[in-house]
Structures are given as structure tokens and as C-alpha cells.
Amino acid sequence: MATAKDLRTLADREVVALAKAGKEAAYRELLYRYERPVFSLIYRMVRDRALAEDLSQETFVKVLNALDSYRPEFKFSSWIFKIANNAAIDQLRKREVNTLSLDGAPGARTAEEVEATALQAADRGESPLAELEARELGTEIEQAIGKLRPEYRTAILLRHVEGRAYEEIAEVMDLPLGTVKTYIHRARLELRDYLAHLRT
């Protein structure tokens, strides 16, 4: 009988097999592994914490209740990111969430709403000056990511924030590999344009 510690060492596929066999700890392990990446992706897409939580919750419920339909020849991470991305894209299309502002979504009226919809920049324990610079650049990048088209945003986040392979991103986005590479290239160019004011 695998303990929580044993589960940590298993591959996604093996954890899914245990979950299919009815082991609750395996479900929790999948949640533990993916709650941050899935939530981060959705949050950066929709820029609304409460909405991102709802969409993440829906994603996990959908995935965990449909484990029987999961086909092991595909990566589990591709499957869950695909559902998460679809949920975020659907939401963006439905509500046309404006993602330009780091200072909160445009729909935010009260101080609480502004705070809830504002993204915070990184804090990685660097020296105070380096940390300030990194935070400022991080903030600029968060803003610039928010200006990208949703497809570019998904591609660049999966590639450079989540560190996923091009092939996996193609699976997640249901696009040909060449298109994904083009999206990432264009996203980088757009990011460079948005951040041009930082150049000498």
C-alpha cells in the first residue's frame, strides 16, 4: 500500500492508475502536484483571483471525475493544462476580461476588487536593489503578458513559466507544432516591443 511519501516518487501515470483503483491519497497527490501550475496559468489568463479559483476548481473536478476516460498514451499534464486552458479561454471569450492592467481588472470598482485582481511581482530573496529591479522587471513582464493575445499568452506561459516542451504545448492547445513555435516567437517579439521603453 503506497503512502503519501511513496506517491511523491511515482510518475503521473502511476498515480492516475492508483486513483482509478479508488485510492483517495492518489487523488490528493494529483491535486498537490497541479494546483499551483493550473491556478497560476488560469490566474495569469483571467487576472481575477476569485474567478481563477472557480475555474481551477471546475478544472480539477472535471479532470478527477473523468479519470476513467484518461488515455495513458497522453501526458496527464497535457490533459489537465488543456482543460484549464480551455476553461480560461472560454471565460475570456464570454466575459471579455480585459487583461491589460496589473492594478486590477477594469471591472474592479472597490478596493477589495482591485486588490483581488492585481497580480503581485516576484520576491525571490535577492539583494534589496536586485530584488527591486527584478520586481520592477517582473511587474513590467506581468503587465506585458497581460497585453498579449490569449493564444500567445497560453503558449508563452506554458513554455517559459511552466517549462513545458513545444510538443506538449501543441497538445494542450490542439495546434500544429509549427504554429506553437510561431506563437511563442511572436509572443517574445511582442513582449520585447512592450518592454522597449526599458532599452537604452
Add this chain to the structure above:
Amino acid sequence: MTDKQLDAGDLDLAVLRELSALRSFAPSRGFSGRVMNRVRLPQPAAVALFRRAGAWVMQPRRAVTLATAYAASVVIALRLAVPWLEAHASALQLGVAWIGAQLGAAFNTAAMGLADWAVRSGAAALVRSAASSGAALPALAAAAIGYAAAGVCFYTLLKSPRRNDALARS
């Protein structure tokens, strides 16, 4: 950037570096608990069958039909059973009395056997001497306290969150 400006190449590198270093966001506390509350864990086949049968029966129209059928079958059974019972009352009384006597005799035999064993094995003498001597009392009290403490420990162990639960709550 504040007073530090970047050239184009530096900017590209810095952007890629910062992208890979962007923080990951965590959902609020209790997120995994809320998800798990909505997840249907696979059940053993027998339980699933029982639940499905229960759900099938609890459909309003089916429930009314089944309740009516049940009431009708009880009425019909009583209609048939009561005259039969009246016709065979004396034989049934005899049978019930015989079964009662057999059960009583079996219970009597078992009780006598237990008492005989208690006397022969010395268990009765041990209990009698323990009750009369003061030395056995602390030992019995210690055993009772130990038993109660083990019960409390077991309860606490069951109540404590497991590793994953603890992680989920953190």
C-alpha cells in the same frame, strides 16, 4: 527599471530569465478540500450497485408504485395468512413451545458448562482472591487506566489529519 537601462540583447535575456522566474500562485486555503468534496471516488461494485438501485427506487413515480405494491402485498399476505394461522393455532402453539424449551435447555447447558470451567480452571478462585486482597487493586486500576489511555490515543490518532490533509490545510 529605475536608473538601470538595458540594451536589446540584455533585454531579451532578462525577459526570458524573468519569465522563467515568475512566481507561481497558490489558490486559497482549503482549495483541495473543496475540490475533493466534489470528486466522486470510485466505489466497490456492490456499493455502486446498491446506490444505483437506491437511486432507481427513489424516482418519485417508481417510489409511489413500489410503495403501493408493497402495501397491496402486505394486505394480500395478511388476508391469506390470518385464516391459515387460525386454522393451525394449536399446532403452532405446540411448535413454539417446543422450540422455546429447546432453546432454554441449550442456554442452561452452556451456562452450566461455563460455570464448571470457571470452577475447574481456578478463574473463580483468582477473582475471589483479587477482590479480597488489597494488593491486586492497584494493578487492576493501572490496567483500567492503561486501557482508557490506549483508547484516547487511538481516537486522537484517527482524528489527526493525514500528511496530505495537513498539506491541503497549510
